[in-house]
Amino acid sequence: MSITSIDKNKNTDLVLPRHVVIVMDGNGRWAKKRYMPRSAGHHAGVKATRKTVENCLVNNIKVLTLFAFSSENWKRPEQEVNSLMELFVSALQAEVKELHKQNIKICFIGECSAFSEKLQEKIRQASELTHENTGMVLNIAVSYGGRWDIAQACKIIAEKIVDKKLDVSDINAELLSQYVCLADLPEPDLFIRTGGEKRISNFLIWQLAYTELYFSDVLWPDFDQKELEKAIHWFSGRQRRFGKTGEQLTNLV
Ligand code: FPP
Numbered sequence: 001m002s003i004t005s006i007d008k009n010k011n012t013d014l015v016l017p018r019h020v021v022i023v024m025d026g027n028g029r030w031a032k033k034r035y036m037p038r039s040a041g042h043h044a045g046v047k048a049t050r051k052t053v054e055n056c057l058v059n060n061i062k063v064l065t066l067f068a069f070s071s072e073n074w075k076r077p078e079q080e081v082n083s084l085m086e087l088f089v090s091a092l093q094a095e096v097k098e099l100h101k102q103n104i105k106i107c108f109i110g111e112c113s114a115f116s117e118k119l120q121e122k123i124r125q126a127s128e129l130t131h132e133n134t135g136m137v138l139n140i141a142v143s144y145g146g147r148w149d150i151a152q153a154c155k156i157i158a159e160k161i162v163d164k165k166l167d168v169s170d171i172n173a174e175l176l177s178q179y180v181c182l183a184d185l186p187e188p189d190l191f192i193r194t195g196g197e198k199r200i201s202n203f204l205i206w207q208l209a210y211t212e213l214y215f216s217d218v219l220w221p222d223f224d225q226k227e228l229e230k231a232i233h234w235f236s237g238r239q240r241r242f243g244k245t246g247e248q249l250t251n252l253v
Contacts, residue, residue, distance in 0.1 A: 014236040017189035019063040020056060021211070023203055024049065026195030026219030039083040044221035046091045053138060055225045057102065059232060063137045063185050067203045071111070071145030085119060088142070092122040096129060103135030109181040110144030139182060146205030153179035153206075180206045187211065190235045192228075194220045212238045 024045060031041030049066065056064045069084060076084075099106060106126045115123070123142075156179045160166040166175075177183060181204075188204060188211040196217045200208060214231045216223070239246060 014232060016060055016232065017212075017235050018061070018186045019065065019188045020061050020190045020192065020231075021065040021067070021188040021204060021208075022052070023067045023191075023193040023195075023201060024220040024223075025193055025197060027221060029195065030219040030221045038080055039087075041221060042084060042087055046087060048221045048223050049091075050095060051225070052223065052228060053099070053104070053136075055228045057104075057136055058225070059228065061136065063139070065109075065139040065141065065182065065188065065204070067141045067144065067201075069110075069142045069144070070202060071143055071148055072202065074114070074143070085116060089119050089122055092119075092126055096122075096126045099126075099138065100130050100133065103133045104130060105133040105135065105137045106130045107137065107139045108142055109139055109149075110142045111148065112142060114143045137185060139185075141181075141203070144181075144203070146200075146202045149181050149204070150176070150206050176206070182207060190214060190231065192216065192231050194218050194223050194227075210240070210242055212240065 027041035027045040028038045029041070030044060031038050034040070049068075052066075053064065068088065073084070074081060096106065106129075108123050108127060112120055112123055153176055157166060157171060157175065161168060187209075188207055191200075191203075191208055191211045191213045193199075193201075193214075194216045196215070198215045200213075212235055214234055216227060216231065218227050239249065241249060
């Protein structure tokens with residue numbers, strides 16, 4: 001991937017995040033406020049997801065990573081899990097062709113083997129169809145957990161040590177970074193969580209080390225272009241120090 005520096009949007013002079021990650025929270029509450037079943041909130045959530053992909057394209061975001069279903073979401077009532085699975089199948093069925101036309105590369109992270117054969121097939125088709133695309137990268141995290149991610153990276157490293165391809169002394173943060181999910185992409189610049197909760201909920205916990213964290217009270221189905229642009233404006237005003245002092249950055253010493 002050839003993204004090396006933060007893009008400057010010429011029209012607005014904003015410092016744009018290259019990689020935006022989103023915890024799409026609040027579907028259930030959105031539905032409850034309307035005396036509707038939670039599944040109606042998830043349906044509205046899919047519409048907001050589709051619009052957000054468009055809005056990220058408009059705003060020249062290069063990588064978008066969405067938390068669609070966590071390792072822990074399996075603990076929800078069976079009926080809700082089933083309705084979410086059906087929704088994922090129908091959303092992929094309805095959207096992938098258009099996303100492909102827009103040159104979007106769709107990738108999935110997480111333990112996809114936990115899903116039904118039908119959903120796994122949709123996931124495979126979407127990944128294969130869009131594999132060569134060179135536009136925005138859209139990562140969808142499904143049955144994903146940050147702790148699982150770190151553990152699977154450790155497992156790969158351990159196997160390489162057993163096979164004598166790596167030595168214990170090779171283990172450091174840089175090496176681990178090469179085996180967690182999204183290793184081939186720029187690290188997330190901007191994390192957005194909707195729905196008012198201020199937590200990371202086991203999403204990309206390794207990758208978020210230096211990400212700017214933005215929390216919005218808006219429920220996910222109501223998250224629109226204006227809300228995305230608010231988050232981008234906020235990001236643009238952040239001073240990212242990566243451990244350095246503010247003086248080092250402003251005086252370039
Ligand atoms: C959290 O809201 C949302 C989810 C667990 C599901 C998110 C999924 C979508 C928005 C669909 C996206 C689809 C694709 C194909 C990417 P919640 O149910 O926890 O809301 P609550 O906190 O108000 O109860």
